[in-house]
Amino acid sequence: DIRDGDHASALLAQPMGIAIDGERVYFADSESSAIRWADTAEGGSVGTIVGTGLFDFGDVDGLGDAVRLQHPQGVAMHSNGNLLVADSYNDSLKWIDVLTRESTTWVKGFHEPAGLCIAGSYAYVADTNAHRIATVHLETGAVTELTIE
Numbered sequence: 001d002i003r004d005g006d007h008a009s010a011l012l013a014q015p016m017g018i019a020i021d022g023e024r025v026y027f028a029d030s031e032s033s034a035i036r037w038a039d040t041a042e043g044g045s046v047g048t049i050v051g052t053g054l055f056d057f058g059d060v061d062g063l064g065d066a067v068r069l070q071h072p073q074g075v076a077m078h079s080n081g082n083l084l085v086a087d088s089y090n091d092s093l094k095w096i097d098v099l100t101r102e103s104t105t106w107v108k109g110f111h112e113p114a115g116l117c118i119a120g121s122y123a124y125v126a127d128t129n130a131h132r133i134a135t136v137h138l139e140t141g142a143v144t145e146l147t148i149e
Helices: none
Strands: 015-020 024-029 034-039 045-050 072-077 083-087 092-096 102-108 113-119 122-127 132-137 143-145
Touching (some): 015 113, 024 083, 034 072, 072 122, 083 102, 083 113
Antiparallel strands (some): 024 034, 034 045, 083 092, 092 102, 113 122, 122 132
16 A cells, blocks of 8 residues: 555555665655655655555656656656656656656656666666667757667
């Protein structure tokens, strides 16, 4: 289920992908189509940035409880504090502002993106059903395939 609260009473539904900023762990809670956080401090709590329930999913950008994702799997923290999310069943990457709870679609056209990370000027995306690692330039959004020679 999806329930916020202290570490002992919060409920999660298939957490995947994690990112950390030093004070909080951010994660995709895939079955609830949510992006959530947990304090790293003992006695801390768990909260939800976007996502409202196990059967509340879709492809809707916006603010807070109006946002709909579908089975997000990967998250990565940008140096500006925003989260990049692999919205797997919507075949897209989305930016989530952790403070305003705003979701914005950035790049579409993947095939169930799962894991991802940010390094330097690029996001690296495990484009699962395309059987590739894609690179996305953070400034231009240009997508290329990672080649290893």
